[in-house]
Amino acid sequence: MGSSHDPHLNTTHLKSRIWVPSPIIVGAGPSGLATAACLKEKGVPCLMLERSHCIASLWKLKTYDRLKLHLPKQFCELPLMPFPEDYPTYPSREDFIHYLEEYAMRFDIRPVFNQRVVGAEMDQDLGFWRVATAAEVEFVCPWLVVATGENAEDVVPAIEGMEEFGGSIVHSSEFKSGESYRGKKVLVVGCGNSGMEVCLDLCNHNARPSLVVRDAVRIFS
Numbered sequence: 001m002g003s004s005h006d007p008h009l010n011t012t013h014l015k016s017r018i019w020v021p022s023p024i025i026v027g028a029g030p031s032g033l034a035t036a037a038c039l040k041e042k043g044v045p046c047l048m049l050e051r052s053h054c055i056a057s058l059w060k061l062k063t064y065d066r067l068k069l070h071l072p073k074q075f076c077e078l079p080l081m082p083f084p085e086d087y088p089t090y091p092s093r094e095d096f097i098h099y100l101e102e103y104a105m106r107f108d109i110r111p112v113f114n115q116r117v118v119g120a121e122m123d124q125d126l127g128f129w130r131v132a133t134a135a136e137v138e139f140v141c142p143w144l145v146v147a148t149g150e151n152a153e154d155v156v157p158a159i160e161g162m163e164e165f166g167g168s169i170v171h172s173s174e175f176k177s178g179e180s181y182r183g184k185k186v187l188v189v190g191c192g193n194s195g196m197e198v199c200l201d202l203c204n205h206n207a208r209p210s211l212v213v214r215d216a217v218r219i220f221s
Contacts, residue, residue: 007124007148011179015136017139018138018140019140019141020141021141022044022141023143023145024046024047024141024143024145025046025048026131026145026147026148027049027146028048028054028056028057028111029047029056029057029149030056031149032048032147033055034078034079035145037079040109041080047112047139047141048111049112049117049133050111050112050115050118051114051116052113052114054113054173055100055101055109056101058074058149058173059100060097062174063173064093064176064194064197065093065177065201066197067093068090068091068092069090069096070090070193071090072090072169074112076091077099078103081103084099088215091196115137116135117131117132118133119132128141135205172194172198177205178205178207179205182206182207184207184210185207185210186207187209187210188202188210188212190211190212190213193208195211
């Protein structure tokens, strides 16, 4: 997202400018959907812009097959709609995606897809937000909610020797299953939720993973 005097908000090449008299929500993930539902419950319409072609794109496109919620379901449900009673304590990736799709249908949330927001700033003269998209369309609105998530972009640190490494280097968002690594030696960097689960999945598929971390690790069972 942009800051003051965002270069993406240059109006020279704009194809169109659209006035939106309601809040704009950027992102159709869980936070964006929850915000839209709560606004609708109060009788407030909104416009939701999503850069991908679907809701919950990170869950659908950038998660591994074995993923489950890391907290019990009662701590992860969205406002105004609990998880189905027959869901397990830790819903699977597929369970959660189905829940989000049902949530969007229940509250009639209809994002505008394939709209990548590249910048936004408050126009102090107008008193409104100016929101620019990659399609060179500018939306003008009184309120803006940024719900793009903290993990929306892949971050691959520069590690000495990467250029000379002859094997593949894969970010966890591209990992799907350990099946394709069967019998191979794999180095996993990081022991967060993704790192630990990727290691377990590799072991379950008879790969030979090693885990490297930057500091001491305490494991409680």
